[in-house]
Amino acid sequence: MSGEVILKTEGLTKHFGPIKAVDGLDLEVRRGDIYGLLGLNGAGKTTTIRMIVRLIRPTRGRVLAFGEDVRSNRLSVLNRIGAMVEIPAFYPYLSGWKNLELLYGLSGGRDRDRLKEALELVGLASRGGDRVRGYSQGMRQRLGIAQALLTNPELIILDEPTNGLDPQGILDIRKLIQRLNLEQGVTFLVSSHLLHEIELTCNRVGIVHDGRIRIQGEVRELLSSAVHVSRVRTTPVEAARRAFASLGIEIAVQYGDVFRLRCGADRLADVDAALHAAGCRVAELTPGRVTLEEFFMAETRKPDGGPHAA
Ligand code: ATP
Numbered sequence: 001m002s003g004e005v006i007l008k009t010e011g012l013t014k015h016f017g018p019i020k021a022v023d024g025l026d027l028e029v030r031r032g033d034i035y036g037l038l039g040l041n042g043a044g045k046t047t048t049i050r051m052i053v054r055l056i057r058p059t060r061g062r063v064l065a066f067g068e069d070v071r072s073n074r075l076s077v078l079n080r081i082g083a084m085v086e087i088p089a090f091y092p093y094l095s096g097w098k099n100l101e102l103l104y105g106l107s108g109g110r111d112r113d114r115l116k117e118a119l120e121l122v123g124l125a126s127r128g129g130d131r132v133r134g135y136s137q138g139m140r141q142r143l144g145i146a147q148a149l150l151t152n153p154e155l156i157i158l159d160e161p162t163n164g165l166d167p168q169g170i171l172d173i174r175k176l177i178q179r180l181n182l183e184q185g186v187t188f189l190v191s192s193h194l195l196h197e198i199e200l201t202c203n204r205v206g207i208v209h210d211g212r213i214r215i216q217g218e219v220r221e222l223l224s225s226a227v228h229v230s231r232v233r234t235t236p237v238e239a240a241r242r243a244f245a246s247l248g249i250e251i252a253v254q255y256g257d258v259f260r261l262r263c264g265a266d267r268l269a270d271v272d273a274a275l276h277a278a279g280c281r282v283a284e285l286t287p288g289r290v291t292l293e294e295f296f297m298a299e300t301r302k303p304d305g306g307p308h309a310a
Helices: 045-052 074-078 096-106 112-121 137-149 167-183 195-201 219-225 237-247 265-277 292-301
Strands: 005-016 019-030 034-038 060-065 081-084 155-159 187-192 204-209 212-218 230-235 251-255 258-261 281-286
Touching: 005 045, 005 187, 019 034, 019 045, 019 060, 019 187, 019 204, 034 045, 034 167, 034 195, 045 060, 045 155, 045 187, 081 137, 096 112, 096 137, 112 137, 137 155, 137 167, 167 187, 167 195, 187 195, 195 219, 195 292, 204 219, 204 292, 212 219, 212 292, 219 292, 230 237, 230 265, 237 251, 237 258, 237 265, 265 281
Parallel strands: 019 212, 034 187, 034 204, 081 155, 155 187
Antiparallel strands: 005 019, 005 060, 204 212, 230 258, 230 281, 251 258
């Protein structure tokens, strides 16, 4: 991954009357990323994406894509970006192929092989001739991604691509994004309120809250920087307490012979050795793991934003 920033927003702001939908939002997507824009309903994700692809104009701030200002270089920049914003609207009585053909024609595209390839990439090649009316929600979402792929874009922006899908549909979309990223080198910006999904799909994340990015960074690094609480069951408890103290490990909570320790998996071998040396019997030793959900909840409950990680 080159680390080249291909999409950047600077102080992006959108007010709808008194509502500050987006309020000075700074995000950075690097080439090769699957970047998750994560936030609760109403956090400002869709408004941000609509400004990035110029469906609406920002009140303030700017969007730079591939180093160029999207406002003054709209066509050249947007040609390199594919997008699916909100639920894709297709003509239900036309086939998937015909729908794509119409949309592709509108953007000046004529290459039928590309159409075929896009349908193949999203796994709809065998159903391309069927009317969209008969497509499941997941198939429509995949057709939306095929449409975003038509111009062979370097960056694809998907607003809530798993909205309304069942677990199998969600899994299909996740695999599709990861495959296109890996095999076709497509960079993704994906918005979602599904924390677990973002954790499984994305390498980087920006947490949006009240129209701003609260924190941004590598998912793995953010999670490993959070405080871990491991679980240990051991007796006798007094000897165990002394063993933890000798290692300088704090006890977060203790109930009976179960301790929750403020330490990650990297300290558990020491904990095990110290307990055995102290004559304790160890019945359980489980490394603490912070999920993106717990991390998100902790971050969004803070009164103001924490530091913006690189
Ligand atoms: P969701 O996941 O529910 O779509 P979101 O993070 O995408 O949420 P936005 O749709 O961007 O959030 O909305 C942010 C805020 O801006 C909300 O308070 C919303 O009601 C408001 N908003 C969005 N579009 C408009 C509009 N056209 N007119 C007035 N208010 C709007």
